[in-house]
Amino acid sequence: MIKDxxxxxxxxxxxxxxxxxxxxxxxxxxxxxxxxxxxxxxWWNGLNGWVRGVFSWFAGGTLWDIYVSLRHYxxxx
Numbered sequence: 001m002i003k004d005x006x007x008x009x010x011x012x013x014x015x016x017x018x019x020x021x022x023x024x025x026x027x028x029x030x031x032x033x034x035x036x037x038x039x040x041x042x043w044w045n046g047l048n049g050w051v052r053g054v055f056s057w058f059a060g061g062t063l064w065d066i067y068v069s070l071r072h073y074x075x076x077x
Contacts, residue, residue: 009059009069033070040067 018025032043044052044063058068071077 009061009065009068010017011059011073014055014058015070016075029070030074033067033074037067040070 002024015029028043030038039065047055055066056063059069061069
């Protein structure tokens, strides 16, 4: 459930690009989101700075917003 202060980010186009062009990231994203917030943060911190920058710029939200949007996209919750 999305709370009033949370922002839903359209991560679909970015994930479609990752699926087509950087598939090596796909399973790591899915697993990090599946295993929870702390796992996701660890995965995020392990990315190159430019990848985090592009993802953040495109998503336009906080890291929590990105996590919630990915969780909803992959698992519907």
